[in-house]
Amino acid sequence: MDDTACIDRFQFMTAYGATLIDAGRTRFDLWAPSLEAVDLELEDAGSEPQRLAMTDEGEGHFSIEARCGRDAAYRFRIRDDLAVPDPAARAQHGDVQGASRVVDPRAFRWRHTEWMGRPWHEAVILEVHVGTLGGFAGAAERLPQWAEQGITAIELMPINEFPGARNWGYDGVLPYAVEASYGSPEDLKALIDTAHGLGLMVLLDVVYNHFGPDGNYLPEYAGAFFRSDVATPWGDAIDFRHPRVQRFFIDNALMWLMEYRFDGLRLDAVHAIDDDEFLGQLSDEIGNTVELGRYVHLVLEDERNSAALLESAFTAQWNDDFHNVMHVLLTDEQHGYYSDYSEQPTEGLARVLGEGFLYQGQPNGRGEPRGAPSVYLPPTRFVNFLQNHDQIGNRAFGERLIELADRARLEAATVLLLLSPPIPLLFMGEQWGETRPFLFFTDHRPELAEAVREGRRSEFAAFPAFADSEVRATIPDPNAEASFSTSVSEWRDGDEHQQHWFDLYTRLLELRHAEIVPRLEGAETLDAEVLGDKAVHARWKMGDDSVLSLAVNLGDTSVMQPVLRGHQLFEWGTGEQVTELPGGAIRVWLLEAGV
Structure with a gap:
């Protein structure tokens, strides 16, 4: 619960981990059902660690109250030859292999305690990688520019401890601990506090579906954490049926x-969790715990397209269908998972705009049924994007869309993204036309680095362009420092290319906040139709009963202009054409209610 004695300081009492009682006393709790005994080791520079036997509380729960305070270094001795970090540590003294650190959550004094968040329909999300921004302090320096441009929420890729100092964050093994190379827990709080002062929400990407390959000691002392009868790409699946496992992740979210x-969480790859009962419990506990009137948003990444989860339990879902069909239309790429979107992509875009998901139960390329009907869901249940960390960084050379698509059509696609009702998400640098790649990067120990490098290159062997092993050898080494430094996005004053895109995004976001956002609550889709090759017309009934109408042509040939009623909000690439919609053009109209 919150520390009610100090309204400018906040603490949540978790079931496990190190809890500071006062300046000189700390309670330690560990779930280790595979063991009969556990010792706490307190480390003191220059002397042997102090070893204290923990009390068996039953059902694998071990605890002890010890004389130590803030910043104390500790581990759990589970065997004579193995001491492990605390899986619920809030910080580490070293890397994932090192000692854990006692943190005082009440040490940070918040300035913007009155902040209660923002309603979801106001969200314009910018996904960022904190490491490429120079850590928490570097990210905080960029907040004013983002807020001024019209961004209303930043989404941090995972910031919990991972191996080394360079990583996307999805290889984490200590979900509670703040990555030391980014800064301290207090630095993270300062970033969030500063964002709130600028009116920005801050969302966090959390990974509850697996643990990374380096530093995961849970199987050594908590075998019940996993289930051997279900395999995943990362090993045995996490057993979300177990109450202690549920508590571990729910407490982490809280x-x-x-x-x-x-202000919210984005749950990575919940299809790999595949336990909707747990997901519902997580959502319920969060709803019952956060302060009355505070906005907290829960967003899913879910390849299953499980529309039922979006009815009430979760705020929205990343809409891969929108991205994938748009990518095919803009680039004509049809390999890999884009092959599922290469047949009639224009009809696919119309379905996405008109109904939310493209796949609503029909078989994908593997013959497996995917998805469920979604037409009844409000458009704001979907987070649409043209780029994100996955769709850029999982390419062999990390090319951004601006390097792959025709400029005029990409401009029209940007207008579609920012002036249609679904919630838009941008990837850092996209808002100024960044051309530098975003690569997959890691900082593993040599033996694991070799496996990751060869594993990544082998993933592309099925693609015709990388059939030759010599060509695959040119794919950047994830563990090379250059893969990280090359991925740093930079704003350059005086760069005409960047200024053009920055101005376009700024103009569109100003229009979105003025004309679209105030009408989004209660909005619903009316219809969407194909106008011609790569050209679509879609309409939405907005919350104030006005009608938003959008016609876009991503093709090369002009199509007949559909009947657009009301007043024109925006047009791009149309020239002097009135009755036709040229290739690379878009028109957006609004018919006021009662007109």
């Missing part, structure tokens, strides 16, 4: 929301 004051 810690980020209550103690760090994040």
